[in-house]
Amino acid sequence: QQQVKQSPQSLIVQKGGISIINCAYENTAFDYFPWYQQFPGKGPALLIAIRPDVSEKKEGRFTISFNKSAKQFSLHIMDSQPGDSATYFCAASPEHTGTASKLTFGTGTRLQVTL
Amino acid sequence: GAGVSQSPSNKVTEKGKDVELRCDPISGHTALYWYRQSLGQGLEFLIYFQGNSAPDKSGLPSDRFSAERTGGSVSTLTIQRTQQEDSAVYLCASSLAYGYTFGSGTRLTVV
Numbered sequence: 001q002q003q004v005k006q007s008p009q010s011l012i013v014q015k016g017g018i019s020i021i022n023c024a025y026e027n028t029a030f031d032y033f034p035w036y037q038q039f040p041g042k043g044p045a046l047l048i049a050i051r052p053d054v055s056e057k058k059e060g061r062f063t064i065s066f067n068k069s070a071k072q073f074s075l076h077i078m079d080s081q082p083g084d085s086a087t088y089f090c091a092a093s094p095e096h097t098g099t100a101s102k103l104t105f106g107t108g109t110r111l112q113v114t115l
Numbered sequence: 116g117a118g119v120s121q122s123p124s125n126k127v128t129e130k131g132k133d134v135e136l137r138c139d140p141i142s143g144h145t146a147l148y149w150y151r152q153s154l155g156q157g158l159e160f161l162i163y164f165q166g167n168s169a170p171d172k173s174g175l176p177s178d179r180f181s182a183e184r185t186g187g188s189v190s191t192l193t194i195q196r197t198q199q200e201d202s203a204v205y206l207c208a209s210s211l212a213y214g215y216t217f218g219s220g221t222r223l224t225v226v
Contacts, residue, residue: 043217046214049214105158107156107157
């Protein structure tokens, strides 16, 4: 019940295209859903995050769509660029009251944006 | 410091030796986490420290692994009698509330 399932495992998108990565969860106690971006040799970096009180959050070219009833959320990268080539991880954590909570991560998606 | 600092960045050790990996979190962050990332794999949770609470050790793969956090700040992950399957990147992260800040990791190679 603690798993977060992520797909696809790898993705190749042409420059200018839309990259879409999907995640699904089971634990209804999850209430914070971040996405992390990791470049080779670096630690993951927080990209964008959403709480379940909204269905969509957009920051620049990156958008999270959230479907609470289906327990699914996805990352959309519009106008994908070669610099977006990285591994993306979705994650989720349960409700907490101001202190940190342990994140459960998806298995990652390796995105390659081609010219 | 400005970010999470991990040392060493790379460590090569012989099978059977003990190793210590260090994590210096962001000042003021009450939570500290250790994860392991094997080549091309996801993030495997190891251990979690939150303030003065007892650590969540549920992810430690064996009793050869241990970690401590001194003074609510620096943390050390110790692996005793290293095995080849311990080869991975060990990532540390800290947080105050939502969202982690990760270090760049320690790449451990056991030969």
